[in-house]
Amino acid sequence: MEKSRRRFLCALGGTVIGGVPLANALAGGEYKAAGRGLAGDKWAMVIDVRKCIDRNDCKACQDACHQGHNVPKIEGVKDEIKWIWREPYKNAFPDQAHDYTEQKLLDGQLPVLCNHCEHPACVRVCPTQATFKRDDGIVLMDMHRCIGCRYCMAACPYGARSFNFKDPRPFIANIRKEFPTRSMGVVEKCNFCAERLAKGKGPLCVEACEKINCGALVFGDLGDKSSNVAQLLRKHNAIRRKPGLGTAPQVFYIV
Amino acid sequence: MYDGGKIITGLIIFLALVTFPLWYTAASGDASYTPDPETPAQGNCIESKEYMNAWHMDMLDDWRDAVVRDANRVYVATDGKEHEMSLTMTCMNCHDDKEKFCDRCHTYLGVTPYCWDCHVVPNQQGRR
Numbered sequence: 001m002e003k004s005r006r007r008f009l010c011a012l013g014g015t016v017i018g019g020v021p022l023a024n025a026l027a028g029g030e031y032k033a034a035g036r037g038l039a040g041d042k043w044a045m046v047i048d049v050r051k052c053i054d055r056n057d058c059k060a061c062q063d064a065c066h067q068g069h070n071v072p073k074i075e076g077v078k079d080e081i082k083w084i085w086r087e088p089y090k091n092a093f094p095d096q097a098h099d100y101t102e103q104k105l106l107d108g109q110l111p112v113l114c115n116h117c118e119h120p121a122c123v124r125v126c127p128t129q130a131t132f133k134r135d136d137g138i139v140l141m142d143m144h145r146c147i148g149c150r151y152c153m154a155a156c157p158y159g160a161r162s163f164n165f166k167d168p169r170p171f172i173a174n175i176r177k178e179f180p181t182r183s184m185g186v187v188e189k190c191n192f193c194a195e196r197l198a199k200g201k202g203p204l205c206v207e208a209c210e211k212i213n214c215g216a217l218v219f220g221d222l223g224d225k226s227s228n229v230a231q232l233l234r235k236h237n238a239i240r241r242k243p244g245l246g247t248a249p250q251v252f253y254i255v
Numbered sequence: 256m257y258d259g260g261k262i263i264t265g266l267i268i269f270l271a272l273v274t275f276p277l278w279y280t281a282a283s284g285d286a287s288y289t290p291d292p293e294t295p296a297q298g299n300c301i302e303s304k305e306y307m308n309a310w311h312m313d314m315l316d317d318w319r320d321a322v323v324r325d326a327n328r329v330y331v332a333t334d335g336k337e338h339e340m341s342l343t344m345t346c347m348n349c350h351d352d353k354e355k356f357c358d359r360c361h362t363y364l365g366v367t368p369y370c371w372d373c374h375v376v377p378n379q380q381g382r383r
Binding site for chain 2: 028030031140144175177178181194
């Protein structure tokens, strides 16, 4: 267990008042990272819209993600909870559409999710540091700390965050016990499958996209120059959502 | 003392009412009641019983910070064995009946931990 001054003083109090052996409190094991986990310096995703745009009805990535993370299916734009979903091009890239943009692209729906920004606005505004950025670039939420103030939702320029206005459990068809649900009153969003990376697996959405032989979603480490995402970005011109805001998204789109 | 009888009677009634919880529990036998959580028949817990008894809540508190914030997901126990730090997948893999294990002490002590608002109780889909 963590050996802090606070814990020691608590234990000392317990010994004086309750007669609990002091050594008992200072025992306990150590923590370490899982050996088989994937490690990266800068996790990123590349979405090849050219492959995705012809399958406007495809929801493979969304279904896999939402089922795997116990995301409730609630109707209505105010209440709905989304981790990854499809958005019309003109909404996803409002500043990168013009009169001569290819019609197929304008009509198409492309997958959008949390961009795991290099300079995340949500992290800056969170009053409890419930949202934080890991060293490997993943912007993660600690649900234990979220107080539901929704400041992060106001700050996120991509609408990537959803708020649990009601208890989500009745709206989850099959609850997977391997992943927690959320409770009423917290914000949630995509976590780049941090729990799967720790077990040496890639994100669910990418896996689902590969399974249907589309391969539009590619996930990898931009810190490694030979990684699949780094190679893709070298070969193709990719755009990011709302680049003018300076958030530096780590989700890239090849259009 | 004026009205001594009334004052003393009043004081006795007052004391009797104030100490009601004490003598009532003593008389009804509830005072000697200790909760009896059912532990799995076989196997040892990851740490000693005394340790878990006193510190499981601090341990789980530390676990959640270690897993979520530091991405450390493996617990190396004092005996050197490694365990995944997970309430549902590790603890409740053996202690699979929340009502007969967790709730017995928690109800007795009047504590309501909110672990199961989110973490799933095995075999009890959607229940808390």
